[in-house]
Amino acid sequence: MTNRVHLITLGVQDMKVSRAYYESMGWVASPISMDEITFFQSGQQVLGLYLQATLDHDTGLSGGKPGGVTLATNTQSRGEVEALMKQAQEAGATVLKQPIEMPWGGYVGYIADPDGHPWEFSYVEQLVPNEDGALILPDSL
Amino acid sequence: MTNRVHLITLGVQDMKVSRAYYESMGWVASPISMDEITFFQSGQQVLGLYLQATLDHDTGLSGGKPGGVTLATNTQSRGEVEALMKQAQEAGATVLKQPIEMPWGGYVGYIADPDGHPWEFSYVEQLVPNEDGALILPDSL
Numbered sequence: 307m308t309n310r311v312h313l314i315t316l317g318v319q320d321m322k323v324s325r326a327y328y329e330s331m332g333w334v335a336s337p338i339s340m341d342e343i344t345f346f347q348s349g350q351q352v353l354g355l356y357l358q359a360t361l362d363h364d365t366g367l368s369g370g371k372p373g374g375v376t377l378a379t380n381t382q383s384r385g386e387v388e389a390l391m392k393q394a395q396e397a398g399a400t401v402l403k404q405p406i407e408m409p410w411g412g413y414v415g416y417i418a419d420p421d422g423h424p425w426e427f428s429y430v431e432q433l434v435p436n437e438d439g440a441l442i443l444p445d446s447l
Numbered sequence: 448m449t450n451r452v453h454l455i456t457l458g459v460q461d462m463k464v465s466r467a468y469y470e471s472m473g474w475v476a477s478p479i480s481m482d483e484i485t486f487f488q489s490g491q492q493v494l495g496l497y498l499q500a501t502l503d504h505d506t507g508l509s510g511g512k513p514g515g516v517t518l519a520t521n522t523q524s525r526g527e528v529e530a531l532m533k534q535a536q537e538a539g540a541t542v543l544k545q546p547i548e549m550p551w552g553g554y555v556g557y558i559a560d561p562d563g564h565p566w567e568f569s570y571v572e573q574l575v576p577n578e579d580g581a582l583i584l585p586d587s588l
Contacts, residue, residue: 309473311489312582313519313567313574314452332450336584348452350491350581352574358515365517365557365565366543373503373511374564378454402507416506423515424506426454433454433493440491441453443477 312351314377317358317370318421323398324355327420330397331390349439358421372418378426380433380441384413390427391415399425453492455518458499458511459562464539465496468561471538490580494518499562513559519567521574521582525554531568532556540566 318324325335325344333353336345344355362368381387387405394417395401402424405415412430419425435441459465466476466485474494477486485496503509522528528546535558536542543565546556553571560566576582 309487309489310520310576310580311455311492311494311518312521312576314455315517315519315567317515337586338584338588345584346450347584348450350579350583351452352582352584353452361517362514364544364555365514365567367514367559367565369512370514370516371510371512372515373506373508374458374499374513374562375511375516376456376502376506377452378456379451380453403505414505418508421515424508426456426506435451435453438491439451441493442491443479443486443488443493445478447479 310351313354314348314351315354315356315361316419316421316423317361318355319358320420321355321357323420327397327399328353328355331393372422372424376416376424376426378428380435381427381429382434384429387413387415387427387429391417394419394425394427451492454495455489455492456495456497456502457560457562457564458502459496460499461561462496462498464561468538468540469494469496472534513563513565517557517565517567519569521576522568522570523575525570528554528556528568528570532558535560535566535568 333346339345342357346353399417402416412428414428432447474487480486483498487494540558543557553569555569573588
């Protein structure tokens with residue numbers, strides 16, 4: 307089998323709050339979502355919101371603290387990065403870092419969602435999604 | 448623009464160790480990888496390994512502790528779940544939970560990669576990837 311991330315699960319404290327945030331960001335909850343889990347189709351994979359206490363029970367971990375994993379939406383332009391930052395703030399996100407030009411050439415901002423999960427909104431000329439929304443790595447930079 | 452997770456970044460302590468782990472799991476590092484970052488194509492998106500100290504600098508967060516986010520590989524069978532668990536252990540992962548039948552019908556095991564990031568290997572009859580490796584949500588369960 308091919309290695310693949312099929313599902314990303316984010317632990318949440320209050321499903322109503324977190325689902326509302328993602329819906330404000332334009333994500334559409336799948337009809338198979340339930341009280342304790344929300345599924346969003348994300349291209350060919352799935353983004354899930356799951357109650358943190360249940361996730362802790364499943365993994366056997368507890369006391370997770372955001373910062374070790376980031377999710378990124380790559381955009382077509384600097385303007386889109388700024389629009390996403392604004393949209394996220396209005397939806398209840400916390401700004402971690404306003405977009406800046408990175409030394410390696412990207413334009414990158416960070417926010418934290420209502421549960422503190424960091425998201426990166428970026429414009430990187432060599433890493434722009436194609437017309438299908440797919441991010442395919444180039445052979446060289 | 449369509450909401451999409453284009454890039455998942457995992458913070459790592461020792462790039463050599465973490466890259467070797469993922470390569471042992473069958474992931475192929477892109478030629479654009481560098482000392483401080485490793486890129487793996489994952490279907491239509493990208494999985495990245497990035498030095499945690501640099502990630503902390505970028506996000507402004509620190510002291511992240513795994514547990515709030517899980518990544519999952521969905522398989523075609525219970526046997527594949529067991530094979531992935533075994534492969535991960537041999538590659539240096541820590542078993543968090545041996546595969547069990549979940550009350551809701553899935554067969555799910557968890558491991559932690561060398562940096563503690565939890566991965567779920569699962570067989571869920573309604574959430575089996577298609578022949579392209581895509582996980583497309585059904586309309587109902």
